[in-house]
Amino acid sequence: SEKSYKTTIEFGKKTTSYDHTGVVIESNDKVITLDDIKSVLPKMTHYQQEPPMVSALKVNGKKLYELARQGIEIEREKRDVHIFKQDIMSYKFPYLDLLLSVSKGTYIRSYAMDLAAHLNTVAMLKSLRRIQSGSFHVQNAKVLEDISIEDLIPIEEILDAYPKIQVSDYIADKVKHGILLDQRQYHMQEPFRVYNQSNQMIAFYEPIGQNQYKIVFYNGES
Template structure:
């Protein structure tokens, strides 16, 4: 017999400003405990050192968290030139030091602009990528190094924010899978002195911006004041707002909730958001080549038929 989860069956998305020094999962569990939510997940790791935008999903919203994993990201990063660490960031040990040359703003901008566009990155050993089922960071902690294949990523823009030697602060917009640590290291190598990342703050993921975030301290203050943090939860469909929308009739709603397909009368393509006559989000359907909308991920309601 399956064990029932403890906590409330609460659903929604909370945009957390993750503090430095804790993992994304630790941040999730802290907020989940504050909400007393029975189920939670996040939409992709931020390194423990990193801060910033971390969408957390609870309840039914967890069914749609994967749609943010492929989203573009934006960061503000600070790299320290002249020092290379074994992890690529400030959490590691400095393993090489070189003098930093006299660098003009123009030289820095020229080197950084060389990384804009489609590039290839070799993932760092201190990463969650797996080799034969083992996370690379576990192998790295054992002093092992394995060959990693370069992966294609895209840097959409990179802009210099501040240069105060030896620290270089810049903003970057990039595709999924981009390691800003590696980008900082590669910029340092191009400048001839090496570098490692000393801070990283995520400002954007998918359609979410930093202005919408709330910090752990703010959440705790609401709790201490005996207020409810439930109102910081955004609806689950915000995770899939980039998909086309389909308003269903009562008859279509009944078919979808019974796991049956419906006619694609509007010739929609790809994944489609479904809403009942009361504008309640029901989940996603996928357009088929035969002119039908096939239910794929549905919100559990009192009317949903499950196996």
């Protein structure tokens, strides 16, 4: 699902983590103008992005950030990303404030690095705040003390962005007992909702590798 962020990018510094928490490993004082930035933004709308080493993405069962902590850097497979919105909120060199809307799986710290590369410089992420994920927006958020029963959202609505499959009564009964599903029944690359023959959502599953899917939670009657 689409996600939106407010972010500040600082030009002229590159760090080990691509953001302000890392160690600066490269710097320069090349001045980037607003016109420079506007000229390269169209190149950022759809491209192949390399995930950062400081991420929870798994390669051969190991999370990338665990390898990064050991000083190990490996080749990462690039992935297709879409940047739907790139609104410049303000710019005073070296700080660029952006409002971004991006596709699932997009890394904003990598976006900052890739934007800088188009400008023949380096950059790091100074700040990042997610303001929307799918249909959920920070404007509608409430503190815990203010939440009432009327604010509760049906589970089907929360998970509406995920694919839906409908299973036979036989499989539905197996799902009740937490059975693993596999490619013999379905072939999915992301988490999905499971519905019975009465069109009721009974479970939510996620991929676990080797074309198998495990139950995250059961939502039917036991």
